[in-house]
Amino acid sequence: MALSTEEIAARYGTALFDYAEDMAALETVHADLQELAQAVSDYPQILQAFSDPIFNSAEKAKSLSAIEQGLTKEVQNFLNLLLDYDHFLELPEIIKCFNDLYNQSQKIETGVAVSAVPLDKEQLQKLGAGYAQKYNLQKVILTNVVDQNIIGGVILKVGDCVIDGSVKNKLKKIRAQLINKN
Template identity: 70%
Template sequence: MALSREEIVARYGNALFNYAQDMNALDTVKEELCELRKAVCTNPQILSVFSDPILNSDEKKKSLSAIEQDFSTEVQTFLNLLLDYNHFLELVDIIDFFNKLYNDSKKIMVGTAITAVKLDEDQLSALGDSYAKKFGLASVTLENKVDPEIIGGVILKVGDCVIDGSVKNRLKKIRAQLISKN
């Protein structure tokens, strides 16, 4: 029975997380995976080279050893495992799964702040720090999306939580109150 892509991603992501944790190398592996993810997203053809059935395994291993030489033993072992079991196409998704496990273990959240105007890094950082403090998290990293239709204020989306502090939402509530009183 073949595994679905989601099952493969979850199994390999969990295995890598547990292995890195057992080797006391979580932070190192996280940093290296982030660099690897950037490289692969910039050059997606890397994944197809290691998944190409035409190339033999020796050629693939030689190419991989050139790429992985600056990585830790844990990441090298992981990449060779992906190569051996022909799951290199799932690499980015596995890294994302690992990052989610890492963030959960460190009480780190990632979210979006939707505003009518662009926020600078200091404002995003202050907003993230405030949210983290309120909900007992280590940190919250926010990405800013601009939506002029919200008029003003901010809509925070972090995990499953949505806090709508937009002017548009407040006006909608006032309107509903006025209509209900008539």
């Protein structure tokens, strides 16, 4: 029975994380993978080329060696392994799995800040730093989603936690209190 993309990503991502940790190269491997993720995002045809049966193994290996320039030995070995086992198409999911493990080990969380108006980088960093301090995390990386229906304030969604500081929510609470008094 063939493995699903999620199973392949979990196996390879975990193996790469453990290998990088054992080799004391976690930071450099993480940095290389971020560059790879960006390159694959910008040029998705890279994945197709390495999975295309038209190209033979020697042509793929030669192309891969050009891409590997400047990457750590650990990442180079890993990319060659993916090529040998024909799992290059799963690279984005493998990187995501690696990043999840990396973030967990470094006490880094990602989340969303929902606001009525766009927030700038500095505002997102301050919100993330405050949340990180309160919940004993090293860092919280937030992305911004604009939803004018919340009227004002911010709703933070980090992991399973939701902190609703929106004006809409506060008005709803005031309304409930007024109804209960009557």
